[in-house]
Structures are given as C-alpha cells and as structure tokens.
Amino acid sequence: METILSAEKLNLYYSDNHALKDITLPVPKGQVTALIGPSGCGKSTFLKTLNRMNDLVDGVRVAGLVTLDGEDIYAPDYDVVGLRKRVGMVFQKPNPFPMSIFDNVAYGPRIHGQRDKKALREIVESSLKGAALWDEVKDRLNKSALSLSGGQQQRLCIARVLAVGPEVLLMDEPTSALDPISTQRIEDLIEELKGRYTIVIVTHNMQQAGRISDRTAFFYRGDLIEWGETDTLFQTPADKRTEDYITGRFG
Amino acid sequence: MEEKLERKATRRRRTPAEFIMENLFLLCALASIAAVAVITVYLFVSGTPAIFKIGAKEFLLGTVWKPTEGQFGILPMIICSVVSTVLAVGAGGVIGVMTAVFMAELAPPWLTRLLRPCVRLLAGIPSVVYGYFGLTLIVPLIAKLSGFAGNSLLAVIVLLAMMILPTIISISEDALRAVPRAYKEGSLALGASHSQTIFKVLLPAARSGILSALVLGVGRAIGETMAVILVAGNTPQIPTSLFDSVRTLTINIAFEMSYAEGLHREALFATGVVLFLFIMALNILLNVLTRRREKKNA
Numbered sequence: 001m002e003t004i005l006s007a008e009k010l011n012l013y014y015s016d017n018h019a020l021k022d023i024t025l026p027v028p029k030g031q032v033t034a035l036i037g038p039s040g041c042g043k044s045t046f047l048k049t050l051n052r053m054n055d056l057v058d059g060v061r062v063a064g065l066v067t068l069d070g071e072d073i074y075a076p077d078y079d080v081v082g083l084r085k086r087v088g089m090v091f092q093k094p095n096p097f098p099m100s101i102f103d104n105v106a107y108g109p110r111i112h113g114q115r116d117k118k119a120l121r122e123i124v125e126s127s128l129k130g131a132a133l134w135d136e137v138k139d140r141l142n143k144s145a146l147s148l149s150g151g152q153q154q155r156l157c158i159a160r161v162l163a164v165g166p167e168v169l170l171m172d173e174p175t176s177a178l179d180p181i182s183t184q185r186i187e188d189l190i191e192e193l194k195g196r197y198t199i200v201i202v203t204h205n206m207q208q209a210g211r212i213s214d215r216t217a218f219f220y221r222g223d224l225i226e227w228g229e230t231d232t233l234f235q236t237p238a239d240k241r242t243e244d245y246i247t248g249r250f251g
Numbered sequence: 252m253e254e255k256l257e258r259k260a261t262r263r264r265r266t267p268a269e270f271i272m273e274n275l276f277l278l279c280a281l282a283s284i285a286a287v288a289v290i291t292v293y294l295f296v297s298g299t300p301a302i303f304k305i306g307a308k309e310f311l312l313g314t315v316w317k318p319t320e321g322q323f324g325i326l327p328m329i330i331c332s333v334v335s336t337v338l339a340v341g342a343g344g345v346i347g348v349m350t351a352v353f354m355a356e357l358a359p360p361w362l363t364r365l366l367r368p369c370v371r372l373l374a375g376i377p378s379v380v381y382g383y384f385g386l387t388l389i390v391p392l393i394a395k396l397s398g399f400a401g402n403s404l405l406a407v408i409v410l411l412a413m414m415i416l417p418t419i420i421s422i423s424e425d426a427l428r429a430v431p432r433a434y435k436e437g438s439l440a441l442g443a444s445h446s447q448t449i450f451k452v453l454l455p456a457a458r459s460g461i462l463s464a465l466v467l468g469v470g471r472a473i474g475e476t477m478a479v480i481l482v483a484g485n486t487p488q489i490p491t492s493l494f495d496s497v498r499t500l501t502i503n504i505a506f507e508m509s510y511a512e513g514l515h516r517e518a519l520f521a522t523g524v525v526l527f528l529f530i531m532a533l534n535i536l537l538n539v540l541t542r543r544r545e546k547k548n549a
Contacts (some may be wrong), residue, residue: 081443085441089440095431098456101456107441161441227423
C-alpha cells in the first residue's frame with residue numbers, strides 16, 4: 001500500500017494544552033481514511049495539521065514529522081501555498097464565498113494564475129460535474145452561491161476544492177450541518193471520488209465511517225488509540241476504549 | 252381587529268407612573284424630530300424665495316458671486332465643494348481602508364489596541380484645531396513646495412482627507428471584522444496568500460460597509476466649515492488648478508452671514524438649501540446601502 005501522507009510522532013500544543021500526543025498514522029493513497037472519536041479528542045486538530053491550517057491559530061506549536069510524498073511539510077522553507085493546492089479542505093459548515101457559483105469555483109484557479117476564460121469555463125464545468133452539482137446549477141452559474149441549499153453549498157465547496165486540482169481532500173465533518181438526503185449525496189460523492197483522490201474525513205457518525213471508509217483511526221483525548229482496516233476495527237477492536245466508543249458506551 | 256382591541260384594553264391597564272414615563276420618552280423622541288422639522292422648514296422658507304428672485308439658473312449656474320453688484324452665482328462654490336470632497340474622500344478613503352485592513356487583519360493585537368484610541372482621538376479633535384493645524388503647517392508647506400500662496404484647494408483636500416480618516420477607518424474596520432472567519436479559512440485552504448484573501452474575498456465581502464463609511468466621509472467633508480475656512484483662501488472662483496484659492500458652499504455662508512442683509516442674506520440661506528439637498532441625497536444613499544446590507548445578512 002502506497003502512503004501519500006504520513007504523521008510520525010506528531011505532537012501539537014495549544015499554548016499549554018497538549019492536544020495531540022505522539023500520533024503516528026500513515027494515510028494510504030487513493031483510499032478513504034476516517035478519523036473518529038468523541039468531541040475534543042483531537043481528530044479535527046489532527047486533520048488541520050495535514051494542510052497546516054493550524055498555522056492560523058495563535059500559540060500553536062507542532063513537534064514531530066508530517067510528510068507529503070516523503071517531504072516534511074513543516075520544514076521552514078516548505079511552500080505552504082503549494083501544500084494547500086495539493087491538500088484541499090472541506091469544512092464542517094459549508095462556506096461558499098458571497099459571490100456567484102461560477103466565481104466560487106473559479107476562485108482557486110484564478111488566484112493560481114489562470115486567466116484564460118475558456119480554460120476557466122472548462123475547469124468550472126468539470127469541477128461541478130466532479131462534485132455532482134453540474135446538472136442542478138448549470139443554468140444559473142451567475143446566481144449567488146448563497147442562494148443554494150446547504151447540501152448544494154457543501155458540494156459547491158467540494159467543487160471549489162477540486163478546481164485547484166488537489167491530490168488529497170481533507171473533510172472536517174462535512175455532513176454534520178446537513179439533512180439526511182444531502183448527507184447521502186455527499187457520501188455517494190465521496191464513494192465516487194475515492195481512488196482518484198485520497199480522502200481523510202473526520203466524522204462523529206460511526207455508521208458513516210463504517211459505510212464510506214477503507215480505514216479508520218480512533219482518537220481519544222489526544223492519543224491515537226488504534227487504526228486499521230475499517231471492518232477489522234469495527235468488528236474486532238483491539239482496545240477496550242475503542243470497543244466502548246463504537247458500541248456507544250460513551251461519546 | 253379583535254386583537255387590536257384587546258391590545259388597547261391591556262394598554263389602558265398601565266399604572267400612572269408607567270403612563271408618565273412612556274409619554275416622557277415619547278416627548279424626548281418627538282423633540283429630535285421637531286428639531287429636524289423646524290430647521291428644514293425654516294431653511295426652505297428663508298432660502299427658496301431668493302432662488303426665485305435671482306432665478307434658479309443664474310443662482311445655480313452663475314459663475315460670479317458679487318453681492319454688492321447684485322450677482323449671486325454659486326457655481327464656483329458648488330464645484331469647489333464637490334471637487335474637494337471627491338478628492339478628499341478618494342485620498343482619505345484609500346488610506347483609511349488600508350489602515351482598517353491593517354488593523355483588522357495584519358497588526359498584532361497590541362498595536363491594534365494602541366491604534367484604536369488614536370483613531371478615536373483623531374475623531375474627537377475640534378475642527379477649528381484641524382484648521383489651525385492646516386493654517387500653520389499645511390498651508391506654509393504647500394506654499395514652500397509650490398511657490399504659490401498656500402491657501403488653496405490642495406490644502407482643503409489634504410485637511411479634509413485627514414478629518415474623515417477616523418470615520419472611514421473605524422467603520423471599515425468593523426465591516427472587515429464582521430466578515431465570517433469561514434470565508435478567510437476557505438480562501439487560505441485553497442492556497443490563496445493572505446493578501447489575495449484580503450483583496451479578493453474580505454474586501455468584497457465587506458463592500459457595503461466600506462461604502463457606507465465612504466458616504467459618511469463624504470457627508471463630513473462636504474459639511475465641514477471651520478477647518479476649511481482657515482486654509483481655503485476663500486476666493487469665489489472656479490478653480491483651474493490645485494493651487495487656486497477657493498471657497499466652498501459652507502465657507503460662503505459662514506464668511507458673509509455676519510454682515511449680509513436683504514437679498515444677500517437670503518442668497519446665503521439659499522446656499523444652505525443647496526447644501527442641505529446634497530446632504531439629504533447622501534442620507535438617502537446611506538439608507539439604501541444599509542438596507543441592502545441588512546437584507547443580505549438576513
């Protein structure tokens with residue numbers, strides 16, 4: 001199994017709070033890795049170390065190693081802009097920009113220097129198709145993105161990330177703000193995207209992790225308790241805490 | 252209908268103390284409305300007859316203001332007010348919005364904490380002090396650098412640009428801080444740099460707030476009197492360069508009101524009417540902008 005992203009002995013501190021403790025987790029290429037665990041266990045924090053979005057938080061300190069294709073992404077001269085192009089992120093709450101549907105998707109290519117109108121149109125179309133949104137919005141690309149439903153907005157945000165041409169998609173509880181039908185559509189979409197993209201998804205919903213992921217990692221109080229094939233982890237958890245969590249004894 | 256009656260019934264059950272307080276509040280609220288109404292009516296009653304006596308065209312488009320010879324053309328003053336306001340808001344707007352971006356996005360918190368009271372202090376300085384500052388510093392500086400007399404359109408613009416800074420900075424900063432953090436995160440996560448995020452996402456998202464700031468700046472600049480009177484030179488002529496001595500609408504009123512009589516005095520009131528119409532148009536514009544923003548946020 002080829003590993004694309006990998007954390008080795010990763011430690012993260014918010015000022016004095018030791019939020020991630022010695023995390024070692026390889027992320028296999030082309031697969032869906034789910035991060036589960038109770039609130040405040042560090043799974044979202046871990047996700048944000050993978051594209052360095054934690055840089056935005058004051059007082060964050062990271063020790064250890066995170067590598068993308070073997071390169072240390074926390075090296076002092078590492079190109080963060082290039083990293084975020086390769087490792088895209090979808091947030092918990094859909095966050096389309098207050099501009100048209102077209103401009104939302106074209107935003108990434110434009111800031112990365114794509115000026116050609118024809119090329120932009122093609123990128124927008126293929127990205128919206130990739131996010132299974134094209135048929136619903138193709139007649140109103142100039143309408144405000146805020147006029148879409150929550151589920152459509154989230155798929156637009158996925159299209160916006162796809163437009164930059166990433167290799168890895170990080171998703172931070174992408175369906176927690178959505179209704180069941182929109183959730184279903186996002187899950188179908190993740191099914192379609194895997195293989196072409198490596199996906200790391202944080203979820204509170206264990207059924208969701210079971211349905212869509214190849215591998216699952218269980219976080220608890222800043223520790224990575226265990227990780228492995230999703231089926232194995234759910235059927236024969238090695239650790240008592242994992243078993244308690246997935247059987248719903250706490251959470 | 253029934254509901255209305257019921258509400259009336261409950262209102263009658265108020266205690267006397269409640270009744271007195273409520274009407275006291277009402278009275279206070281009416282006082283400010285009355286003040287606006289009285290000023291408006293008084294201004295129009297004293298000002299509009301002059302416009303008809305002089306002739307609207309001669310008054311608004313006349314280029315010569317010589318009250319002693321019966322010539323009352325205020326076009327030079329209109330042009331000067333509009334030009335100085337537009338250029339001042341242009342210069343002050345760019346500097347102010349950039350300062351707001353710096354305070355909201357770039358400055359370390361301790362520097363923002365230092366800057367904000369400075370900006371507020373700038374807003375509290377009496378305009379005559381600004382005028383004095385302009386007269387003793389800006390005017391001589393312009394004279395030295397240009398070779399002309401320093402009392403000029405340029406001095407007015409520089410001074411007005413400084414005076415509107417606090418308004419523009421604080422309102423733009425609020426508008427920028429009100430932009431959801433999720434927009435910024437979304438942009439950075441796509442690999443945008445901080446300055447790309449500022450120019451392509453944050454400023455456009457704060458656009459209506461910034462526009463309101465600019466409109467308020469225009470209102471302040473066009474109505475300013477005491478400061479500009481000290482640096483403008485006060486010659487009623489259509490300026491052909493930045494170094495010409497000029498007179499704004501406000502100066503025209505303040506300068507001559509103390510000795511004007513008869514039609515001359517009425518013409519000054521009429522100048523006030525013109526100024527009033529400008530301000531009213533700005534207020535309507537501001538209302539439209541605010542309403543549009545509220546609609547967008549809803």
